[in-house]
Amino acid sequence: MQSNRNVGEHKLEMIAGVLLLSLTAVLVATSARTAPVAALTGSTGPTPAASYGPEFAPGTYRWNKAAVTYRLANCPRALDCAAAHGAVRTAMAQWDAVIALSLDEVTEGGDIVITWVSGNDGGPTTFDGRGRVTAYSVIPVSGGANPLDGDIYFDNDENWVAGPTARPFPKEAHLQTIAVHEIGHALGLPHSGDPVSTMYPIYTNVRGLTQDSVLAVQGIYGAQ
Numbered sequence: 747m748q749s750n751r752n753v754g755e756h757k758l759e760m761i762a763g764v765l766l767l768s769l770t771a772v773l774v775a776t777s778a779r780t781a782p783v784a785a786l787t788g789s790t791g792p793t794p795a796a797s798y799g800p801e802f803a804p805g806t807y808r809w810n811k812a813a814v815t816y817r818l819a820n821c822p823r824a825l826d827c828a829a830a831h832g833a834v835r836t837a838m839a840q841w842d843a844v845i846a847l848s849l850d851e852v853t854e855g856g857d858i859v860i861t862w863v864s865g866n867d868g869g870p871t872t873f874d875g876r877g878r879v880t881a882y883s884v885i886p887v888s889g890g891a892n893p894l895d896g897d898i899y900f901d902n903d904e905n906w907v908a909g910p911t912a913r914p915f916p917k918e919a920h921l922q923t924i925a926v927h928e929i930g931h932a933l934g935l936p937h938s939g940d941p942v943s944t945m946y947p948i949y950t951n952v953r954g955l956t957q958d959s960v961l962a963v964q965g966i967y968g969a970q
């Protein structure tokens with residue numbers, strides 16, 4: 747997820763497998779740099795290459811199992827840990843409620859590992875401090891075979907909030923909204939061009955799980 751300080755927006759972002767070793771991942775990373783969302787990126791200011799969204803159909807990359815686990819590996823600096831974890835669990839539950847794939851929390855291991863990191867102190871990429879990029883997630887390009895598949899990283903320098911948010915980004919970053927978007931990627935969804943969609947790459951306010959994204963994910967895993 748990414749942002750622009752001037753217009754108070756942030757662009758939802760992901761890692762398109764650029765750091766994974768498979769040929770498939772390399773192809774994804776290459777196509778990502780020419781994805782349609784690049785134009786949107788240009789309209790909101792300078793953007794690093796990694797910010798461009800993926801270019802693939804929903805279902806191209808998916809988990810090859812009926813149950814996927816997730817683990818909250820740590821806590822953000824700016825937000826009470828229980829509130830932060832609650833926001834992510836709520837986001838997870840929204841997806842879990844609509845698909846045949848089950849998403850279960852674990853305290854060790856886990857398919858989708860969720861971590862708050864600062865700068866270059868962890869994860870496959872470097873965060874940029876308060877503002878701009880707020881989160882990355884890894885598309886499950888290996889179907890779960892690669893440990894990085896599905897992992898989600900939140901920028902620990904953002905001012906994460908749970909519940910209502912009153913101040914524009916980057917003064918506040920609404921965790922549940924960003925988590926819902928990133929989990930969509932972790933399940934294999936690309937960006938959407940529809941500005942109201944969960945998977946639209948630019949965020950301006952609190953957003954939930956939208957019907958287009960529900961239908962897209964049900965197309966991959968089947969309805970609950």
Ligand SMILES: [Ca+2]
Pocket residue numbers: 873874875876877878879880901903904
């Ligand atoms: Ca940031």
Ligand SMILES: [Ca+2]
Pocket residue numbers: 856857858859892893894895896897
């Ligand atoms: Ca993983």
Ligand SMILES: [Zn+2]
Pocket residue numbers: 747758759760799927931937947
């Ligand atoms: Zn995104």
